[in-house]
Amino acid sequence: MKVTFLGTGSAMPTGERFQTGILVQEDGRTLLVDCGSGVLHRLQQSGVGYENVPTVLLTHHHLDHVADLLPLMKARWLAGEEHLEVVGPRGTKALVDDLLSVYEYMQDKLDVQVREVVPGDFSVAGFDVSAYETRHSLPCLAYRFDDRFTYSGDSEAFAGLANFADGSAVLAHDCSFPDDVDVSNHPTPTQLGRELADHEIGRVYLTHLYPHTDGRHAEMRDAILEQFDGDVRFAEDLQTVTIE
Numbered sequence: 001m002k003v004t005f006l007g008t009g010s011a012m013p014t015g016e017r018f019q020t021g022i023l024v025q026e027d028g029r030t031l032l033v034d035c036g037s038g039v040l041h042r043l044q045q046s047g048v049g050y051e052n053v054p055t056v057l058l059t060h061h062h063l064d065h066v067a068d069l070l071p072l073m074k075a076r077w078l079a080g081e082e083h084l085e086v087v088g089p090r091g092t093k094a095l096v097d098d099l100l101s102v103y104e105y106m107q108d109k110l111d112v113q114v115r116e117v118v119p120g121d122f123s124v125a126g127f128d129v130s131a132y133e134t135r136h137s138l139p140c141l142a143y144r145f146d147d148r149f150t151y152s153g154d155s156e157a158f159a160g161l162a163n164f165a166d167g168s169a170v171l172a173h174d175c176s177f178p179d180d181v182d183v184s185n186h187p188t189p190t191q192l193g194r195e196l197a198d199h200e201i202g203r204v205y206l207t208h209l210y211p212h213t214d215g216r217h218a219e220m221r222d223a224i225l226e227q228f229d230g231d232v233r234f235a236e237d238l239q240t241v242t243i244e
Contacts, residue, residue: 001026001243003149003170006042007034008207008235010176011064017209017237018042019064022172023053024145029126032056033143033151037067040075045238050075055125058088059153060140061095070099070106077109087115087124089139117141132164137185144168148243154208157187157195166199169243172235175206178216179223193224204228205235 002025009017019036023046032039032053043050050072059065073084086096093114100107115124119131119141130144134155142161144150150165152173165171176186186208187195196204206220213220217234224232 001146001148002240003172003243004046004048004240005172005205005207005235005237006032006039006046007036008209008237008239009036009038009064010208010210011062012211013038013064014211014214019067020208021068022151023048024127024149026127026146030054031125031127032072034059034065034153035068035072036064040068040071042237051079051081054081054083055085055087057124057129057143058086058092059134059143059151060089060136060138061091062138062154065154066095069096070103073106073110073112077106081110083111083113085113085115085125087117089141090116090118091139092116130164132161134161135185154186156185157192159195162195162199165201167201169202170205170241171201171203172205172207174208175213175220175224176208176210177212178220181212189220189223190227193227196224196228196230199228201230203231203233203241205233205241207235209234 004023006021007018018038020034021039022033024031096114119133121130131141134140134142136154140153142152148169150168150171177183179188179190
């Protein structure tokens with residue numbers, strides 16, 4: 001399995017970090033998880049391209065996770081593609097319908113199939129996926145792929161989510177702010193380290209990084225490692241991780 005971080009930023013992207021998007025690939029299967037602003041551009045830079053992304057799996061519907069969804073539809077249509085599947089939590093169909101109602105000329109350009117999922121097990125784009133509800137300001141799902149890769153989506157750090165990720169070879173987890181920022185719906189490093197303590201996870205990649213984290217990676221990582229004895233790294237845009 002190959003995981004590519006297309007966007008590791010947040011609702012306040014930087015020049016180096018675009019908004020959220022993760023590409024999951026294995027044995028000819030390709031799945032895009034979230035589609036924030038800049039992800040369409042990163043798809044081209046990755047060498048995969050929007051032509052080869054037939055399915056998008058959304059964690060939730062905040063703008064920094066869906067902003068490039070309609071541009072992806074248009075790009076696929078212009079490239080001669082005929083289909084796009086959009087999968088996500090409750091409300092995904094209303095989201096897609098509303099986007100297409102704003103740009104009516106796009107309504108009949110693609111065969112857009114929408115599927116809503118709930119916590120539990122399902123299949124998408126040939127991957128076996130488990131979903132778990134996170135703690136965020138909108139309904140949001142974390143996803144675990146083939147029991148090897150877990151993505152937290154946006155969430156506070158809490159025991160249930162840490163248990164859900166336990167045993168993963170790779171965990172990509174929201175770590176939006178350093179410890180001195182008072183925030184809800186996202187974790188700080190100390191909170192994340194506390195919840196990951198005593199869990200077996202091969203490697204943790206921190207993502208969904210706000211500009212507040214710039215220049216503070218070392219102290220953030222140290223705060224996590226005070227309680228979690230594991231391999232913790234910061235994800236970067238266009239970084240690819242191979243999971244055996």
